[in-house]
Amino acid sequence: MQLISTIAQLRARLSAEASVAFVPTMGNLHQGHLDLMRQARLHGRCVVASIFVNPLQFGPNEDFDQYPRTLDDDCEKLQGLVDVVFAPGVNEMYPASQTVFVVPPPIADELCGAARPGHFQGMATVVCKLLNIVQPQAALFGKKDYQQLHIIRQLVAQLNMPVEVIGGETVRASDGLALSSRNQYLNEAERAEAVFLNQTLRSMREQLLSGARDFGMLEAAAVRALTARGWSVDYVAIRNQSDLKTAGAGELVVLAAARLGKTRLLDNIEVNLHP
Numbered sequence: 001m002q003l004i005s006t007i008a009q010l011r012a013r014l015s016a017e018a019s020v021a022f023v024p025t026m027g028n029l030h031q032g033h034l035d036l037m038r039q040a041r042l043h044g045r046c047v048v049a050s051i052f053v054n055p056l057q058f059g060p061n062e063d064f065d066q067y068p069r070t071l072d073d074d075c076e077k078l079q080g081l082v083d084v085v086f087a088p089g090v091n092e093m094y095p096a097s098q099t100v101f102v103v104p105p106p107i108a109d110e111l112c113g114a115a116r117p118g119h120f121q122g123m124a125t126v127v128c129k130l131l132n133i134v135q136p137q138a139a140l141f142g143k144k145d146y147q148q149l150h151i152i153r154q155l156v157a158q159l160n161m162p163v164e165v166i167g168g169e170t171v172r173a174s175d176g177l178a179l180s181s182r183n184q185y186l187n188e189a190e191r192a193e194a195v196f197l198n199q200t201l202r203s204m205r206e207q208l209l210s211g212a213r214d215f216g217m218l219e220a221a222a223v224r225a226l227t228a229r230g231w232s233v234d235y236v237a238i239r240n241q242s243d244l245k246t247a248g249a250g251e252l253v254v255l256a257a258a259r260l261g262k263t264r265l266l267d268n269i270e271v272n273l274h275p
């Protein structure tokens with residue numbers, strides 16, 4: 001496994017590779033990331049992981065400075081799973097001020113985008129840069145960040161980028177909490193409470209499968225239940241899987257983002273309603 005920090009070295013290393021599968025990350029790796037690396041092996045002869053905490057996708061009052069940076073540990077975890085780790089510094093990715101941005105589709109203003117203005121433009125811009133740098137045949141992203149995956153699919157399709165986007169299932173702790181680098185911000189009591197987000201979504205899924213169809217009422221009840229336990233809820237929303245617009249019927253996804261103390265957690269669950 002090779003650790004590379006410059007774009008020129010990465011391009012030279014990959015120039016002779018016939019097929020590359022790519023997993024972009026912000027590091028502080030957990031089993032969710034490692035699962036994507038294992039799947040990547042099925043999609044390319046050479047597997048590249050990137051580790052880059054992208055300043056463009058953090059708002060001014062967000063956790064860019066505190067975000068855990070654990071490159072040595074991450075490289076140990078990646079041994080035997082990937083061929084190349086690309087870990088550029090901020091100056092390598094943004095040597096001059098970035099004045100060209102990728103404008104994401106309108107859905108980027110809803111859900112997480114409403115709570116984090118500019119986040120998806122920063123994410124789309126860095127993903128576009130990384131895909132241009134690595135030029136993979138396949139790129140893998142987790143369904144845990146469901147809206148992000150949707151926006152990346154739109155980006156790649158609408159900009160005609162020659163890469164297959166693959167979504168990996170969410171890897172969870174044994175109690176159901178979705179693994180996330182930010183889980184480590186939780187104290188012991190918050191970690192015990194955190195599972196309630198997934199339980200709430202699972203309960204909504206059961207109600208939908210049992211015939212509940214008043215989506216607004218289900219969403220409002222979930223927000224009330226979370227708020228009553230001390231959560232600060234950004235949204236709970238039942239949407240179509242295909243376009244993330246307000247749900248009709250059929251293949252739905254229930255998405256939520258809520259804060260426990262200073263930690264913002266995301267989760268979602270797919271629900272397929274049969275007519």
Ligand SMILES: Nc1ncnc2c1ncn2[C@@H]1O[C@H](COP(=O)(O)OP(=O)(O)OP(=O)(O)O)[C@@H](O)[C@H]1O
Nearest residue numbers: 025026027032141142144145170171179180181182
């Ligand atoms: N539990 C998980 N299961 C599957 N994929 C995941 C999981 N957590 C993160 N990923 C995916 O890993 C990739 C890199 O994500 P990132 O480095 O931001 O990790 P994260 O744990 O989501 O961190 P954060 O807490 O900052 O959201 C993304 O495609 C993300 O969707």
Ligand SMILES: CC(C)(CO)[C@@H](O)C(=O)[O-]
Nearest residue numbers: 024025026054123126145
């Ligand atoms: C896709 C990504 C690596 C872009 O910085 C980031 O948003 C993430 O880790 O999900």
Ligand code: BAL
Nearest residue numbers: 026057058119145148
């Ligand atoms: N995993 C999503 C990246 C972010 O929250 O910035």
